[in-house]
Amino acid sequence: MRSISLLILLAATLSLQAQTLTIRDLTCEHQNNPLGLDVTVPRFGWKLVSGQRGTMQKSYELRVGTDDKALVKGQKILWQSGPVASDQSVLVPYAGPAVTSRQRYYWQVKVADNKGNSSAWSEVKYWEMGLLKASDWTARWIESDLPGDSVNSPAPMLRNNFTLKKMVKSARLYVTSHGLYECYINGQRVGDQFLTPGWTSYNKRLQYQVYDVTSLVTNGANAAGVILSDGWYRGNLAWENNRNIYGKTLGLLFQLEATYADGSKEIITSNEQWKSSTGPVTRAGIYYGEAYDARLEKKDWSMSSYTAGDWHGVRAVNVSNDNLIASYAPPVKKHETFKPKSLKVTPQGELIVDFGQNLVGWVRFKANGKAGDKIVVHHAEVLDKKGNFYTDNYRAAQAEIVYTLKGGGEEVFEPHFSFFGFRYVKITSPNKLTADQITAVAVYSDMAPTGNFTSSNPLINQLQHNIQWGQKGNFVDVPTDCPQRDERLGWTGDAQAFSRTATYNMNVATFFSKWLKDLAADQVKNGRVPFVIPNVLGDSASASTGWADAATIIPWNVYYAYDDKRILEQQYESMKAWVGYMEARSRNDLWNRGFHFGDWLFYRPNDDTDGRSAVTDKYLIAQCFWANSTQIMLNTAKVLGKEDDVKHYTEWLKRIKDAFLKEYMAPSGRLVAGTQTAYVLALNFDMLPETLRAQAAERLAQNVKDYDNHLTTGFLGTPYLCEVLTRFGYTDVAYSLLLQETYPSWLYPVKMGATTIWERWDGIKTDSTFQTPGMNSFNHYAYGAIGDWMYRRVAGLRETAPGYKELIIAPQPGGNLKNATAELETLYGPAKSAWKLENGVFTLTAVIPANTTAQIVLPDAADASVTEGGVDVGKVKSVTAMTKEGTSVRLTLGSGTYTFTYGMKQ
């Protein structure tokens, strides 16, 4: 009897649990409790968690206040939305009274669903405003008064004592610099961010950071100390001794605001009373690395007990604060660490450490020795054919650490103002270091990981790993081409090619939003978009097709991945200006002028005996990208409701395509360039009339077969190659490319031991020699754009409405894969497609987030008897529609976890 009632109780709780509706992952402006926003209409997001299938949000209610304790009691409400009948749970705008500088706002949300469930009020979250007006800054910009302060000279240190007279309730530091800064208060490092204030087009947009320093300050005597370094501001950047790009002098702007327990305030600022000196960082640079002489450390220099007797003064200078902006993108932080996989002596007699992973960051080491002993660390991505340390591909980047010991015990070192792209380090040291003294630390923008892809093929899994590491290493505040040589610039073409894949692997919404603002800021007046952003190459280095189109492609991809309309509004003028430039420069509706990189680094056979080399006419490419950007403008204008522009771009699109056909296609449908890239672009961007597409796709497939299932595409054709093949029914050919292990292919580098994506298909040639050292990065993400196809087509998980409000799971088994899984943390929650084919039985596990709807397309299921969770699929309640499409079955259904099973021929 007792056990029965227990069972009933258990069943009741279980069903209760199944019906509970909860909320998780509350965000404001895509962030968790952001500190220091300057977005005046912040937007909220949340995810519904429900055990019930087919859950949709029916309504939500938001409330905001400045007192968290009162808020939970429903008191002192500053703004409440009231119940809003809506299924919007992503980027819902705040609509209360105007926000003010420094204010912290607390917020909560509750929701009701279509099943009659209501959630409780969520946990309380907050966002805090930064300094919204230039006049909020009372601090002065200060510069060191040290003689001979210029590029590559010792890093200046600035310090001052200050007093806080009463008990401190809270304290904030608002800080930025010309150059990089590292800040200390009372001997402790402020925050865990690196390479601050980040890299932007400084003269137009300089980020400041906001730190909660309440726990670092004390009632009474305090001190602040800041080290400055050349960084991107005035250090060597790009080539040919290019330096002082943004200015010649390093500077600091420091404003610490303390609120006392009694509510009164104290503001501590950088001013002419600060002192300056130099210390242990004797030289630092992005490309150079860092020289650190521990004998020059100034013990306790950021403590109030320190006497700065022989320190120099500082200059307070007048600098406009109009360019100051709050940081929006994720800060650069430390992530994974790696212990040495091996320590070995090379044939040349050098001691090298292998970390087993090409990564970006630095090496932390512990050492013992005499004062004056030097430890020198050099970095390399690869070893040469004979196993020797190889750095020719770093070009002029010295990428070295020179550490001078102070002696007297164990010393631990990590660089402060540089980063390196490496898998190996060579260490010279009087006392040999052992493996336990050395650790590699990966450093990159702190983006939330969102996606993963795995399959039964270990080489493909390694490829996915390489793609993700390419993203980590090259998303270091700006999207860079490479992290190791004297370049590391925000190359636009690379970024656009990889952008869609990037949205799968990590949440890159704010990362790209920030960088796109720099793109707009650095865009040339007539609309030309620079090759690199921030632009350090000059205005004429701009307007290359496929590079400049980052201006349209990336905003659209980010909008589509996150349903973030604001990014389209924010970029609209910039997008329009670039497309307007092409319109203005075109002749007879052809965009066929100027310099273009073209299908960069496409395959050039050594034995081009039959003249089939994969050269694609650059102007043909330009016409395709122009059409694509025009199409994006047309779509964007529709989203933003700009009717006149819709008309304008519709007309232009037709003209561009008509001109394309006249100029680049024979009446038979053959393109003047018979390359894979030509057909891929023409098909992907719908350049050809419908009637000619099938035969163009056939030519493309044939071309692939002619090369024995190898690709020949470069930066511009590669991202769309497999996608186009799939779209026109050649998924088998796409698989043959994905699984190709010989050069040129995605798996060739994997077979050669790559742990990241290479810049070139043959960075290491088949005879194990290297491509030209002038351009041979082993960590360059562009070709990693295949990741998109793996998620979208192999696993079949993709959005059919912006932000995954509607999605599709349509796996395409093939290529002898036994299984494949894509997982994606969407803004609505986790989505998943996991299929396997075992002994003729196909199983698909699909996870559809609450508050979304999905379609599932079951391949080869038309004649099969499909079950879901053991039940005939026709009887599954949350499946609202089922249709046969050729050999597939298409289902429409709501949220939940489903497992479909049926027999499939192999």
Ligand code: RAM
């Ligand atoms: C190289 C860069 C980048 C590419 C340009 C055109 O220098 O590494 O990848 O976009 O050239």
